Every structure is written in C-alpha cells, then in structure tokens.
Amino acid sequence: xxxAWPPLALLAALVGLWELIVRAAHxxxxxxxxxxxxxxxxxxDSGLLGRATLVTVREIVLGYLFAVAVAxxxxxxxxxxxALRRALLPILVLSQTVPTVLLxxxxxxxxxxxxxPKLVVVAVVCFFPxxxxxxxxxxxxxxxxxxxxxTLHGGRLAIFRRVELPGALPAIFSGARxxxxxxxxxxxxxxxxxxxxxxxxxILQAQPALETARIFAxxxxxxxxxxxxxxxxxxxxxxxxxxxxxxxxx
Amino acid sequence: xxxxxRVLDGVDLxxxxxxxxxxxxxxxxxxxxxxxxxxxxxxxxxGEISIGGETLPAGRLARCALMPQRDCLLPWRSALDNAALxxxxxxxxxxxxxxxxxxxxxxxxxxxSEQLRPAKLSGGMxxxxxxxxTLLADKPVLLLDxxxxxxxxxxxxxxxxxxxxxxxxxxxxxxxVTHDVEEALLLCERVLVLAAGRVxxxxxxxxxxxxxxxxxxxxxxxxxxxxxxxxxxx
Numbered sequence: 001x002x003x004a005w006p007p008l009a010l011l012a013a014l015v016g017l018w019e020l021i022v023r024a025a026h027x028x029x030x031x032x033x034x035x036x037x038x039x040x041x042x043x044x045d046s047g048l049l050g051r052a053t054l055v056t057v058r059e060i061v062l063g064y065l066f067a068v069a070v071a072x073x074x075x076x077x078x079x080x081x082x083a084l085r086r087a088l089l090p091i092l093v094l095s096q097t098v099p100t101v102l103l104x105x106x107x108x109x110x111x112x113x114x115x116x117p118k119l120v121v122v123a124v125v126c127f128f129p130x131x132x133x134x135x136x137x138x139x140x141x142x143x144x145x146x147x148x149x150x151t152l153h154g155g156r157l158a159i160f161r162r163v164e165l166p167g168a169l170p171a172i173f174s175g176a177r178x179x180x181x182x183x184x185x186x187x188x189x190x191x192x193x194x195x196x197x198x199x200x201x202x203i204l205q206a207q208p209a210l211e212t213a214r215i216f217a218x219x220x221x222x223x224x225x226x227x228x229x230x231x232x233x234x235x236x237x238x239x240x241x242x243x244x245x246x247x248x249x250x
Numbered sequence: 251x252x253x254x255x256r257v258l259d260g261v262d263l264x265x266x267x268x269x270x271x272x273x274x275x276x277x278x279x280x281x282x283x284x285x286x287x288x289x290x291x292x293x294x295x296x297g298e299i300s301i302g303g304e305t306l307p308a309g310r311l312a313r314c315a316l317m318p319q320r321d322c323l324l325p326w327r328s329a330l331d332n333a334a335l336x337x338x339x340x341x342x343x344x345x346x347x348x349x350x351x352x353x354x355x356x357x358x359x360x361x362x363s364e365q366l367r368p369a370k371l372s373g374g375m376x377x378x379x380x381x382x383x384t385l386l387a388d389k390p391v392l393l394l395d396x397x398x399x400x401x402x403x404x405x406x407x408x409x410x411x412x413x414x415x416x417x418x419x420x421x422x423x424x425x426x427v428t429h430d431v432e433e434a435l436l437l438c439e440r441v442l443v444l445a446a447g448r449v450x451x452x453x454x455x456x457x458x459x460x461x462x463x464x465x466x467x468x469x470x471x472x473x474x475x476x477x478x479x480x481x482x483x484x
Contacts, residue, residue: 144318151289151316152336152387162335166326243325243367 030210038220041213048202049214053221055198059115059187060225063122067179071127072172075134079164085135096128100186104193118190118198125186126179130172137171138164170244173237180233184226258283258294259447267302267390270417270424272434274479275444281427282319284444285393288425289314301391315387319396321380323368329379330355330364336387351386358382358416374405381413385420394426398433410436411463431479432467441475443482451482 015035022034029037042049074092078085100121107117141164149159191200199218206214237244258280265271275281286292288299290310298305301313315336323332330348331338333355337347355361360378368376377398384392397413398406410433417424417437428434434441435455443451457471466472 142322144320145322145324147286147291148316148318148322149335149339150291151311151314151389151393152383153339154336155339158339162327162338163324166324241326243369 030212033213033216037213038216041211041217042220045214045217049199049217049221052197052199052202052218053225056184056187056191056200056222057225059118059122059190059198060183060229062115063119063186063190064126064180064183064229066119067123067126067183068130068176070123071130071175071179072134074127075131075138075172078131078135079138079160089135092128092131095124100125100189101192104189107190108194113194113196117193118187118195121190121193122183122186125182125189129178129182130175133171133175133178134168137168140171141167169241170237173233173241176233177230177237180229181226183229184222188222258287261444261447261449263442263449265391265423265425267423268421269440270426270438272426272428272438272441273444274428274431274434274441274483276483277429279444280447281429281444282395285316285395285425285427288391289316289393291316313389314391314393315384315389316393317380317384317395317397319399321368321373321376321400323371323376323379323383325368328365328367329360329371329375332368332379333382333386335383351382354382354386357419359412372405373401374409377401377409378412381416385416385422389422391423391425394424394428396428397426398430399428406430406433407463413437414459431476431483435472435475435479436463436466441479443479445482445484450484451479453479 019035022032033041074088078088103124104117104121107120111117111120141159145163145167146159148154149163154162187198188200188203191198192204195201199222202218203215206212206218261280261284263271273281273284283292287294288301288310290299290307293307299310301310304310304313323329324335327335330351331344334344334347334351337350338344342350352364355364358378360375360382363371363375363379368379371379377400381394381397384394398409401409414437424438426434426438431441435453435457436459439455441453441455442449443453453475455475457466457469457475459466
C-alpha cells in the first residue's frame with residue numbers, strides 16, 4: 001500500500017491545482033468544470049449514473065470474457081497448426097488496422113441495437129493483445145523441457161498441458177492485463193454507435209445539453225471500471241500463477 | 251551431424267542389460283549428441299542404434315528415459331508432482347501417480363520435500379528429484395547427461411554416493427555422460443573416453459566399491475584408471 005502514496009499525492013495536488021485555476025480564471029462550468037462540480041454531479045446524478053454504470057459494466061465484463069475465450073481458442077489453434085499461423089496471423093494484424101470507431105456502426109447495423117454489438121466491439125478491441133501474447137508464450141517453451149517430456153512418455157497433448165500451457169500463463173496474463181485497460185473504451189464506442197443506455201450514452205446525451213460536469217463524472221467512472229478490471233486480472237494471475245517470483249507483479 | 255558438422259564418427263559401443271557404461275570427454279566431444287541419438291530424439295546419418303533389438307527412433311524413445319544436464323523441473327509443480335510426471339504422461343490419474351511416486355521419496359532420503367516447489371529446493375535436491383522423475387518413467391534404459399555438472403564439488407560427491415545407492419536399489423541399464431572422470435569411474439563398470447567424436451580408450455573398472463567413497467577414490471587401482479582416462483582425454 002505504501003507504493004500507492006506517491007501517485008495518490010500527486011493526483012491530489014493536480015486536482016487541487018485544477019480547482020484553483022478554473023476558479024481563479026472564472027471559466028464557465030459548461031466549458032470546463034471544477035473537480036468539486038464533477039463531484040457534485042456524481043452525487044446529484046447518482047441514480048442516472050448508477051443505472052448507466054450497471055449497463056456498461058455488463059458490456060465490459062461479458063465482452064472481456066468473450067474476448068479472452070476467443071483469444072485463447074485462436075491462440076491454441078495457431079499454436080498447433082503452423083499453416084494456420086502463417087495464414088491467419090497476418091490477417092489478425094491487418095484486422096487491428098481497421099479503426100474500431102468505424103467498425104462499431106457497421107456492427108450496430110449488422111447485429112442491432114441490443115447488447116450483442118457492444119460485446120463484439122469490446123471483444124474486437126481486447127482480443128488482439130491476448131492472442132499475440134498467448135501465441136508467443138506457447139511457442140517460447142524451453143525446447144529442453146520438451147525433449148525431456150518426450151523421453152518421459154510425453155505425447156503432444158501432455159507436452160501442451162503440462163509444459164507449454166502453464167509456461168505461457170505469465171505471457172497470457174500480460175496480454176490480458178493490457179486488454180483490460182481497453183475494455184471500457186470499447187464499450188463506449190459500442191454505445192456511441194447506437195444505444196439507449198450506458199455511460200457512453202450518458203456522455204452522448206450530456207454533450208448537446210452542455211452538462212460538462214456529468215461527462216467528466218461518467219469518464220471518471222469509466223476509468224475506475226477499467227482500473228477494477230485490471231486489478232481483478234492481476235489478482236487472478238496471482239492465484240493462477242503462484243510460482244512466479246513476486247518481483248514480476250511490481 | 252549437427253549443423254553440418256560431424257560430431258560423432260565410428261562410435262561402437264555395447265551396454266549389457268543392467269550394465270552401467272560411462273562416457274567421458276571434454277566439452278564438445280560429442281557426448282550429449284550420443285545420448286540424443288540413443289534416446290531416439292535424433293537420428294544418426296549412418297549406422298545403427300539398437301535397444302533390446304529395437305532400432306526405430308520411436309521404439310528407442312519408448313525404452314529410454316533421459317535426465318538432461320539441467321534439472322528441467324517444472325516450476326509450477328511440487329517436487330512430488332515433478333517426480334510423478336512420467337506416470338501422469340503415461341495416463342495415470344494424478345492421485346495414483348502421486349501414490350506411486352511417494353514411497354521412493356522416503357526410500358531415497360527425500361522425505362519432507364514432497365510438497366515444495368523447485369524454487370524452494372537446493373541444487374542438490376533438485377537433481378535428486380530430477381533423477382527420481384527419470385527413474386519413475388519405468389524404462390529399462392537411463393540416459394544421464396552430466397547429472398551433477400551444475401553442482402559444487404561437495405554436493406556432487408554426496409550425490410554420486412547417493413546415485414550409486416539409488417541404482418543399487420533400482421538397477422537399470424545406465425549410460426552416463428560426464429566430463430568428470432572420477433564420477434564415471436565411481437558409478438560405472440566400463441568407461442569409454444570420447445575425443446573429437448571417436449572412442450579413444452575403453453576402461454574396465456574393476457575396483458572394489460564397497461568401501462566408502464574416499465577409500466575408493468584414493469585406492470591405487472582407482473588412481474591408475476583415472477590416470478589412463480585423463481591421458482586418453484589429452
């Protein structure tokens with residue numbers, strides 16, 4: 001916990017400075033709200049923001065889990081088939097060059113305005129770092145361990161289960177942690193392309209009404225959600241990869 | 251051939267069942283290559299390797315267990331689960347594999363270390379677990395590649411005695427590769443000296459081994475064999 005103090009102190013100082021400057025310069029609230037205005041929006045609009053948060057959390061969590069499942073499946077397929085790896089990996093890289101902001105409206109047309117297109121957008125944003133790290137992790141198994149396994153009755157599946165997969169877990173979690181920070185942004189893109197609920201929708205509605213403090217409040221909640229997801233993934237790593245030296249988590 | 255380089259040339263050796271043959275030589279003499287070939291992990295460009303009449307690589311792989319130079323313990327498994335690895339690979343459920351591996355821990359002086367992960371074990375303990383794992387593969391032939399190469403001299407001497415006892419309790423056909431002449435002479439009945447990919451000397455080790463290690467390694471017969479081996483290495 002001691003490590004948390006320096007960034008928290010700096011953050012508090014910056015927030016204080018922000019409050020002072022906005023007040024001193026008499027900036028109108030609809031242009032740039034003070035932190036205290038954002039805080040009172042969080043309190044005053046808590047009902048609205050709370051309902052929107054529940055919607056967005058659902059999209060983030062389900063979309064993220066969907067991404068992890070698809071990413072691991074693809075990574076394992078790519079790991080077992082060199083031909084597939086040569087064919088599919090470049091296409092996966094190419095898919096990442098398509099801007100998600102443009103992909104979201106197409107998905108909304110294709111899948112409607114329910115939760116499905118949001119899940120797909122979150123998954124599209126999140127799955128790539130997991131796939132890439134998982135494929136690298138699976139392939140970087142120590143060849144000496146594999147030879148040892150072969151002389152100890154180890155077939156292809158045993159080598160995968162007992163050597164390659166556990167050895168790849170730290171790499172998979174690295175990818176999963178990066179992806180965790182993308183998930184909230186993905187959900188907002190999905191909501192912007194067509195929705196009637198969620199924090200992205202709240203932001204969209206607050207904009208023409210010049211409810212700038214509410215926009216800030218929604219963004220604050222989105223950051224907190226991304227942070228929570230990141231913390232959960234880190235916790236899962238500690239539970240699932242207990243043999244990692246502590247320094248790795250720093 | 252390794253990367254286009256001829257590593258071994260005209261090596262001809264025979265190991266009797268439950269016999270123990272040692273191969274000594276400098277680094278790069280082709281010792282590890284020989285073990286990979288015997289194990290069926292690689293194929294020779296010419297010549298034949300036969301284990302109990304089995305000449306195909308898959309057949310040899312089924313009969314040999316290799317203990318590599320590094321202990322190669324899996325960091326995510328406990329000592330017991332590392333030792334039981336081959337049993338699980340062979341299809342036994344984890345509980346049954348553990349039940350079969352556990353008695354060997356007690357018999358070979360490793361009781362109490364079963365639940366520890368490799369990171370918590372000393373170098374000497376790790377090598378012992380690695381040997382146990384090789385033994386539990388339950389194959390007729392053990393290929394030991396510099397089993398104690400990474401250990402300090404004191405631990406190595408300890409483990410040589412331990413290995414001699416373990417092999418007396420669990421006799422197998424052993425092919426031991428090492429750069430330590432003393433180790434080969436202590437553990438094996440016959441020692442071949444390999445230099446530049448060829449066998450340059452063959453020594454029958456006919457010294458009494460029932461005395462404690464220090465008595466054996468300082469006996470005149472042992473010293474003479476050691477001298478001849480070192481001379482052959484050049």
